[in-house]
Amino acid sequence: MVTLAEVAQHAGVSASTVSHVLSGKRSISATTRQRVEQSIRELGYHPNAGARALAGKRSNIIALMIPLRTDMYVPVMMEIAIAAAATARTHGYDVLLLTGEEGPDAMILMDVELEDQRLPLLRQTDRPSVLIGLPADTDGLTCVDLDWSATGALCVEHLAALGHRDVAVIGEAPAVYERHTGFAERTLDGLRSRARETGVRVLHRPCDGGYDAMAVTLARILDERPATTGFVVQNESAVEPLLALLRQQGRAVPEDVSVVAVCPDQVAVQASVRLTSVAIPAQEMGRYAVEHLVAKLDGRGGDEVVLIVPELTVRASSGPAPAAS
């Protein structure tokens, strides 16, 4: 292992000079700088992160708290994690995967609940953090999330504009509502209030992923509201079952019924019908989270809540409502 001292010796300067070349915190003459950089390259020097953290009082590590449960939006989580790791690297940080509770200096929390248990502790430490997701009270916190309320609104709006008057919302699994993760409720709120404005009737049903659960849910929906012609699906793993069931019942998409999904674009284009969807910008969230965190660590930027504006992409699963018969 090559140390800073060895580099210094090789370049014929003192250790502190090398350190200053590295950090740029003191001016160094061009010739000295070049000599040092040359030595660093020749010796293949890599600073020791531990020593750096010790002496410099900062760890250059960002913790990413991922939920242990793997029952939901796994692809989304993964994308966020990868984007976060990649972004962190460009800022000289590394990302630590945390499944437990305690962590290092700076952290990103995923899967935040409305009344998240971790918030009180977060607020009282001065470690910077960024939440992905919005708790009930965002005071003193930095959060990034998709604007779920606007997402919901966008979905009905699209269907309303196409003439649909009865819309069913296939929600997340009941467990998600019980956990009060917030985004599900917010979507629904946005959706309902826009529905009121546009004169659309909305029926909401939570639904577990998978074919069987979807079958039951769909039957109930069509039983209660036989005139339903529009579906908004928030649960990724309910999309394909829904399409299969509709097909099976002879309801053509998009001629008879329209489906709007909230899911990553990748899912939308791989479905059996190319789905009109509002994208979940996982990568963007991951990137934002890290960038805000780095800014905070540098003393720049304070608390803020960033809501990403949703975008709806029209694909093949939505069309004009059939003429009322």
Add this chain to the structure above:
Amino acid sequence: MVTLAEVAQHAGVSASTVSHVLSGKRSISATTRQRVEQSIRELGYHPNAGARALAGKRSNIIALMIPLRTDMYVPVMMEIAIAAAATARTHGYDVLLLTGEEGPDAMILMDVELEDQRLPLLRQTDRPSVLIGLPADTDGLTCVDLDWSATGALCVEHLAALGHRDVAVIGEAPAVYERHTGFAERTLDGLRSRARETGVRVLHRPCDGGYDAMAVTLARILDERPATTGFVVQNESAVEPLLALLRQQGRAVPEDVSVVAVCPDQVAVQASVRLTSVAIPAQEMGRYAVEHLVAKLDGRGGDEVVLIVPELTVRASSGPAPAAS
């Protein structure tokens, strides 16, 4: 921040004594130990990882190299990552997410290719590592993977036992074969050789995920081998499209055709037909990887290749071949 020195003072002992209580590398009297532990608790002491790494010459950090591309087996990757992180914690290690090339002391590589670019570097450093996946040459390496060859064999065997004589294999996306990730080829090898033994005819077609690609592939298969009654699907994202297409063509599962998938159990039970499948033991692999790594770091255990024995679970998608007509 509470330091070891403060704990020592509070407990009325020297710093080294506290350190020994923590590490257990020297015997400490019960009374002293208790006093120290008490102080640790009262003061809320947490060792500084950086200092520890510096002094102890070991970082307690395991790097997990995840592939940047998010086009494949994302749920599997995620499960592995989470299992690895959780296991690492129980051994006092943390997991660092690496998307780039260089890393810390110990690492886990995912998504290993047959002739992986990273291997030469790996072999020449003495940093312990574990690969998830099998390269062509495993000499001097520790690897964990599902026994894909046996997996393939298991799939045909099951279909053969049910009387199927013509089996089609829906493979991974062509890109996977081009990248030579190995597992796809191995599965096929195992499958073919067992097919030969059991007198089953096999037709293999790579297939991108999604509905459209599957439709094309299926049409080609049925065109070439109209008598096909068994399907082995290795590409997770082709499963649901296949089921939808079969349904659409009036081929009942499992009465007319049987389908065996290779996918995580969760996917198998959420599909529109509960799938007979060979599970991909993602969590197990993650756990194994970390445990081997920790053993190596402790100087125990050398290089070895662990192939996890596949298990086939019979569900509702496979049954006796229809009587030849």
Add this chain to the structure above:
DNA sequence: AGAAGCTGTCGAAGCGCTTCGACTGCTTTT
């Protein structure tokens, strides 16, 4: 009874790095 061996504790060195104060030799100001 003395030698030998334990056990439990301490002090000090040092891990690789950052940073602060100090110093040197200039250039600029008054």
Add this chain to the structure above:
DNA sequence: AAAAGCAGTCGAAGCGCTTCGACAGCTTCT
């Protein structure tokens, strides 16, 4: 021409921890 300022460099201290050698006070062996 002396004072003041500055760019560029160095030395030393110290971050929080582990670990090694030393040693005091016992117990056990011969």
